[in-house]
Amino acid sequence: MPLLTVTNLRIALATPHGSVEAVRGIDFSLPAGGTLGLIGESGCGKSLTALALMGLLPENSQVSGSIRLGDEDLVGMDERALCQLRGNRIAMVFQEPMAALNPLHRVGDQVAEPLRIHRGLRRNEARKEALALLERVGIADAARRMGGYPHEFSGGQRQRICIAMALACGPELLIADEPTTALDTEVQAQILALLAELVAERSMALLLISHDLAVVAQHTAQMLVMYGGTVVESGATQEVFARMAHPYTRGLLAARPVLGNHASTRAALRPPLPTIAGSVPSLQSLPPGCPFAGRCAFTIDACHAAPPPALDLGGGHRVRCIRPEAMAGHAP
Numbered sequence: 206m207p208l209l210t211v212t213n214l215r216i217a218l219a220t221p222h223g224s225v226e227a228v229r230g231i232d233f234s235l236p237a238g239g240t241l242g243l244i245g246e247s248g249c250g251k252s253l254t255a256l257a258l259m260g261l262l263p264e265n266s267q268v269s270g271s272i273r274l275g276d277e278d279l280v281g282m283d284e285r286a287l288c289q290l291r292g293n294r295i296a297m298v299f300q301e302p303m304a305a306l307n308p309l310h311r312v313g314d315q316v317a318e319p320l321r322i323h324r325g326l327r328r329n330e331a332r333k334e335a336l337a338l339l340e341r342v343g344i345a346d347a348a349r350r351m352g353g354y355p356h357e358f359s360g361g362q363r364q365r366i367c368i369a370m371a372l373a374c375g376p377e378l379l380i381a382d383e384p385t386t387a388l389d390t391e392v393q394a395q396i397l398a399l400l401a402e403l404v405a406e407r408s409m410a411l412l413l414i415s416h417d418l419a420v421v422a423q424h425t426a427q428m429l430v431m432y433g434g435t436v437v438e439s440g441a442t443q444e445v446f447a448r449m450a451h452p453y454t455r456g457l458l459a460a461r462p463v464l465g466n467h468a469s470t471r472a473a474l475r476p477p478l479p480t481i482a483g484s485v486p487s488l489q490s491l492p493p494g495c496p497f498a499g500r501c502a503f504t505i506d507a508c509h510a511a512p513p514p515a516l517d518l519g520g521g522h523r524v525r526c527i528r529p530e531a532m533a534g535h536a537p
């Protein structure tokens with residue numbers, strides 16, 4: 206049985222302009238200790254999906270479908286049970302570490318807190334374990350620095366502290382939502398390498414949300430590409446990279462900056478980055494057919510008629526496009 210099984214997850218949001226469906230029936234599963242990348246442009250529903258798994262959706266949202274963790278369904282679970290689950294079985298690392306940390310509390314106390322609440326450790330035991338966690342995530346001179354406040358740490362160190370907090374209760378699933386977006390390139394690579402080590406060392410499953418295909422390629426075994434609230438392509442990461450079948454996935458690859466060792470100094474000499482033409486359609490006015498049709502170079506009339514069904518390309522590789530063969534032979 207997979208650790209996590211998400212079936213027909215839908216998230217509708219009440220807005221001043223009426224209800225909009227931001228996540229439109231997505232399905233995926235993740236085995237214990239597995240790694241899954243969730244990729245897509247801003248606004249496609251990645252963060253809402255992650256928040257649904259944590260039971261932390263905004264108040265104006267309505268969720269349906271099912272999110273099974275082992276044999277428990279998180280959809281409809283009461284807040285107390287969800288609270289037990291968060292931190293204990295599922296933990297999350299957010300994009301902006303400063304927003305996840307309390308500026309007024311010492312970092313050692315913040316890492317120790319979940320150990321006291323969820324695992325009932327005494328103060329001294331919790332501090333000892335918090336110290337070990339801070340050392341493990343690479344905070345140098347951790348015994349002294351655990352008495353410091355978040356603003357005394359760099360962005361990368363703060364994210365390491367958030368990772369230590371997330372790990373505190375030994376979760377089975379770690380969700381990392383763009384965990385390195387706010388950091389410099391070099392620090393990004395270090396944090397991603399740390400996450401990969403921890404996931405392997407603790408046999409923890411990882412749901413890694415990113416807008417960067419290279420990050421997903423390097424760190425996940427399975428991937429989902431989201432667009433307009435639906436999954437447009439999914440499968441084993443290597444297979445999806447070897448045979449990209451959705452024009453949007455190809456577009457993401459083409460739009461990715463290629464960074465060399467001297468990326469910043471050479472940037473001015475490089476040709477402008479190709480982007481995916483057009484913009485993400487608004488959730489209020491998604492077209493009746495394929496959500497990507499308005500930006501796709503391969504569109505035919507039928508693409509505008511109805512949302513494309515998921516085609517199974519074999520080996521678990523699925524695509525929501527009625528003519529994936531049209532792309533064969535086209536360089537990404």
Ligand SMILES: Nc1ncnc2c1ncn2[C@@H]1O[C@H](COP(=O)(O)OP(=O)(O)OP(=O)(O)O)[C@@H](O)[C@H]1O
Nearest residue numbers: 218220227246247248249250251252253254263488
């Ligand atoms: N509380 C809310 N009320 C109304 N609309 C919302 C709310 N939260 C998110 N949305 C909208 O839902 C859509 C999906 O948002 P989501 O944050 O999941 O996107 P995302 O893919 O994670 O993008 P990003 O990388 O920018 O966070 C967006 O159009 C967003 O504007």
